[in-house]
Amino acid sequence: MATLADSRIEFTRLPHPAPVTTAERAQAIADPGFGRVFTDHMVSIEWSEGRGWHDATLGPRGPLSLDPAAAVLHYAQEIFEGMKAYRLDDGAMALFRPEQNARRFNASADRLAMPNMPEDTFVEAVRLLVLADREWFPPVDGGSLYLRPFMFASEAFLGVRPAKQYKFLVIASAAGNYFKAGVPAVSIWVSRNYTRAAPGGTGAAKCGGNYAASLVPHANAVARGHDQVCFLDAAEHKWVEELGGMNVFFVFDDGSIVTPPLTGTILPGITRDSLMTLAREEGLDVREERYAIDQWRDDAASGRLVECFACGTAAVVTPIGRVAGEDGEFTVGGGGPGQLTGALRAKLVAIQRGTAEDRHGWVTRIG
Numbered sequence: 001m002a003t004l005a006d007s008r009i010e011f012t013r014l015p016h017p018a019p020v021t022t023a024e025r026a027q028a029i030a031d032p033g034f035g036r037v038f039t040d041h042m043v044s045i046e047w048s049e050g051r052g053w054h055d056a057t058l059g060p061r062g063p064l065s066l067d068p069a070a071a072v073l074h075y076a077q078e079i080f081e082g083m084k085a086y087r088l089d090d091g092a093m094a095l096f097r098p099e100q101n102a103r104r105f106n107a108s109a110d111r112l113a114m115p116n117m118p119e120d121t122f123v124e125a126v127r128l129l130v131l132a133d134r135e136w137f138p139p140v141d142g143g144s145l146y147l148r149p150f151m152f153a154s155e156a157f158l159g160v161r162p163a164k165q166y167k168f169l170v171i172a173s174a175a176g177n178y179f180k181a182g183v184p185a186v187s188i189w190v191s192r193n194y195t196r197a198a199p200g201g202t203g204a205a206k207c208g209g210n211y212a213a214s215l216v217p218h219a220n221a222v223a224r225g226h227d228q229v230c231f232l233d234a235a236e237h238k239w240v241e242e243l244g245g246m247n248v249f250f251v252f253d254d255g256s257i258v259t260p261p262l263t264g265t266i267l268p269g270i271t272r273d274s275l276m277t278l279a280r281e282e283g284l285d286v287r288e289e290r291y292a293i294d295q296w297r298d299d300a301a302s303g304r305l306v307e308c309f310a311c312g313t314a315a316v317v318t319p320i321g322r323v324a325g326e327d328g329e330f331t332v333g334g335g336g337p338g339q340l341t342g343a344l345r346a347k348l349v350a351i352q353r354g355t356a357e358d359r360h361g362w363v364t365r366i367g
């Protein structure tokens, strides 16, 4: 676990002049949903060429002042991470594999020609924010603090080249359940017209541009009554890649599991990696293999495919019940939550909540 002493940079703490009142906070976090209730504080660190990272602060959350020529506003040089702080059963707070988020952040930074953030500074920034905003955990089942570290090009310059100034920030948001409460399985729309990422593109990076490009297909999915969009590969429009913000898994009647391989066009999910480890520990055959949309339909019809699910930090593990596209729709298994999906979810959540043994050192206690 990173501590303040490990971190290469000193954080200055700026006092908050007017944090929200206890009553206002209680009201805000009673039913926070996802991504709309923000905490009192934020972390901010500056980077400039020749000086590196400097001016690290933990202070009041508030609007940024940005030059209208800031490169991010024109060329979208921006990356982010998404992670959660959990409350363990014993009351302590914890992060789940935060060093993996730090590592993926730097992989994204490399792809977007941005400076790397030392992993211990990244984790320390997140830890300090959680400690400052510890009162913001929502008192709801599955409640957590969703943490959003991000970095963008702040240099005022309109030439197209990597910027020479960046801002790194971490904000936090009280989070309940990602999907509407009580939804047993989600319904997805497979997009044939739009793709998310092409070979050689930025699909494996967590950059804002990927998500901007997914908004129209996502809106189309929602307009047709589905919860999420599912993307196919850009070259053949055949191979299942991932959802707008989640990786996918397929469970077969022989107990084996398949998930699309990390070929550079999908995000290497930390939940995906954790579930593969847990499933293999159970003795299951887990394969990273391409899986075609037509095969998906045929296997669902024949019963060879018994379950499928989506996974990610925000949605944890969510069964996919219904799959629709231009050529019709089909149901997987009984259309509801499958047994293995439920078991894997329970196992992961138990580790995250501290009720199951943390054999891999995934849980970082933060006080």
Ligand SMILES: Cc1ncc(COP(=O)(O)O)c(C=O)c1O
Binding pocket: 082, 242, 243, 244, 245, 246, 247, 267, 268, 269, 270, 271, 272, 311, 312, 313, 314
């Ligand atoms: C496109 C995409 N795929 C997959 C994931 C799942 O990644 P993780 O499990 O690290 O949250 C996310 C969420 O961050 C995502 O945005």
